[in-house]
Amino acid sequence: MRPVEIKPGVYWVGVNDRFTQLFEGFWPIGQEGISYNAYLLKDEKNVLIDLAKSIKTDEFFEQIEEIIPISDINYVVINHLEPDHTGIITILRKIAPQAEIIVSEKGATLLKAFYHIDHKVRVVKDQEELRIGKKILRFYSTPFVHWPETMMTYEVTEKVLFSCDGFGGYGALRGAIFDDECTEKDFYLREMLRYYTNIVATFSRSVLKAIEKLSTVPIEMVAPSHGLIWRKEPSLVVNLYKRWAEYAFSPAEKGVSLLYGSMYGNTEKVMSSVLKGISQASLPVEVFNVAETHVSYILASLWKNRGVIIGAPTYEGSLFPPMAQVLEMASLKHVQFKTAAIFGSYGWSGGASKRAREIVLPLKWDIVDVFDFNGGPTEEDLKRAEAFGFDLAQKILTQP
Ligand SMILES: Cc1cc2nc3c(=O)[nH]c(=O)nc-3n(C[C@H](O)[C@H](O)[C@H](O)COP(=O)(O)O)c2cc1C
Ligand SMILES: [Fe+2]
Numbered sequence: 001m002r003p004v005e006i007k008p009g010v011y012w013v014g015v016n017d018r019f020t021q022l023f024e025g026f027w028p029i030g031q032e033g034i035s036y037n038a039y040l041l042k043d044e045k046n047v048l049i050d051l052a053k054s055i056k057t058d059e060f061f062e063q064i065e066e067i068i069p070i071s072d073i074n075y076v077v078i079n080h081l082e083p084d085h086t087g088i089i090t091i092l093r094k095i096a097p098q099a100e101i102i103v104s105e106k107g108a109t110l111l112k113a114f115y116h117i118d119h120k121v122r123v124v125k126d127q128e129e130l131r132i133g134k135k136i137l138r139f140y141s142t143p144f145v146h147w148p149e150t151m152m153t154y155e156v157t158e159k160v161l162f163s164c165d166g167f168g169g170y171g172a173l174r175g176a177i178f179d180d181e182c183t184e185k186d187f188y189l190r191e192m193l194r195y196y197t198n199i200v201a202t203f204s205r206s207v208l209k210a211i212e213k214l215s216t217v218p219i220e221m222v223a224p225s226h227g228l229i230w231r232k233e234p235s236l237v238v239n240l241y242k243r244w245a246e247y248a249f250s251p252a253e254k255g256v257s258l259l260y261g262s263m264y265g266n267t268e269k270v271m272s273s274v275l276k277g278i279s280q281a282s283l284p285v286e287v288f289n290v291a292e293t294h295v296s297y298i299l300a301s302l303w304k305n306r307g308v309i310i311g312a313p314t315y316e317g318s319l320f321p322p323m324a325q326v327l328e329m330a331s332l333k334h335v336q337f338k339t340a341a342i343f344g345s346y347g348w349s350g351g352a353s354k355r356a357r358e359i360v361l362p363l364k365w366d367i368v369d370v371f372d373f374n375g376g377p378t379e380e381d382l383k384r385a386e387a388f389g390f391d392l393a394q395k396i397l398t399q400p
């Protein structure tokens with residue numbers, strides 16, 4: 001893309017990634033893409049804030065050269081060392097050796113570990129300021145949004161928060177770069193939730209701390225390092241991140257994620273009756289086949305719904321493996337405060353529901369019903385399944 005002036009003397013110089021299939025080598029973004037937003041501040045001193053993954057390096061440097069010669073970059077602020085924002089640093093160091101790198105104290109350690117860079121590095125403290133001419137940068141330490149070294153950079157005169165991973169989301173930029181220019185906001189908000197749950201959710205307490213710390217800072221524009229720039233309604237994304245972070249500590253929205261897997265259709269048949277029961281109670285429901293849907297998408301649903309239904313057959317004395325994987329991921333991501341129910345078919349001695357319970361035990365889910373049935377469902381089983389769905393839905397709907 002071409003650079004975009006987002007405020008006087010402040011330019012977006014990011015990279016739109018439509019090549020990478022799996023973000024962090026794991027999360028699918030082949031359809032959605034992602035952007036690595038970097039920013040150039042032109043003043044008496046010229047500052048780059050965050051960089052990009054080491055792709056499209058020619059385009060990255062050409063964008064900068066449209067504004068200033070590379071040799072005129074004075075500082076490079078690295079808010080966060082993860083290579084999606086720093087991959088380009090090795091080549092940048094070679095072609096702009098004059099530029100001093102600004103990092104937090106932990107950032108300096110990681111800079112040395114990842115890139116073996118330890119000279120022309122300036123360590124900044126929490127809320128330290130750096131005047132670069134008319135503009136003033138203030139660095140806010142925001143550890144664990146996403147890594148321990150992470151900070152956010154605030155430009156005082158234009159009131160722009162360069163928030164790095166914070167308030168970011170998946171989704172390559174589609175021409176529009178600002179919230180108010182964008183006609184696909186639903187797409188970005190959906191992808192922001194998926195990003196939050198995949199990347200940030202484990203650190204929800206740190207997210208709340210960061211938001212609290214910034215609560216008295218006047219923010220006119222949130223310029224994250226992934227996704228849209230929020231200038232019309234910067235509070236929208238701050239409030240969304242806050243709401244999602246709170247779901248780590250209290251029940252989420254009134255809806256249910258129904259996760260199922262089925263080898264020969266028995267569990268699937270019963271699932272249809274469970275869904276009928278849920279719909280009779282009019283509770284919103286999202287359905288996922290765990291063997292076919294990447295856990296990235298399932299996590300987003302699990303995070304925002306307070307209800308979970310697990311439907312899976314017994315497999316070799318235990319839980320159908322794709323379901324076990326999803327629940328283990330939910331456990332890793334601390335998906336807590338759920339009202340849940342489990343059902344599934346078994347052939348002889350069973351074991352699926354027992355294993356499902358074991359996996360989610362540390363998450364303290366309130367498991368309100370377990371329905372194991374033998375082989376193909378009988379008429380009675382299907383009736384029981386309908387009541388099973390209806391009762392769970394009712395329970396959720398009547399919660400405070
Ligand atoms: C590969 C495989 C392993 C199985 N292992 C067990 C088992 O260890 N214990 C058991 O009770 N049933 C076991 N079963 C039987 C299934 O749980 C049973 O067929 C069930 O109805 C499958 O439900 P589904 O049609 O929803 O996949 C196994 C079935 C398959 C195909
Ligand atoms: Fe990150």
Ligand SMILES: [Fe+2]
Pocket residue numbers: 082084085164165225226
């Ligand atoms: Fe990132």
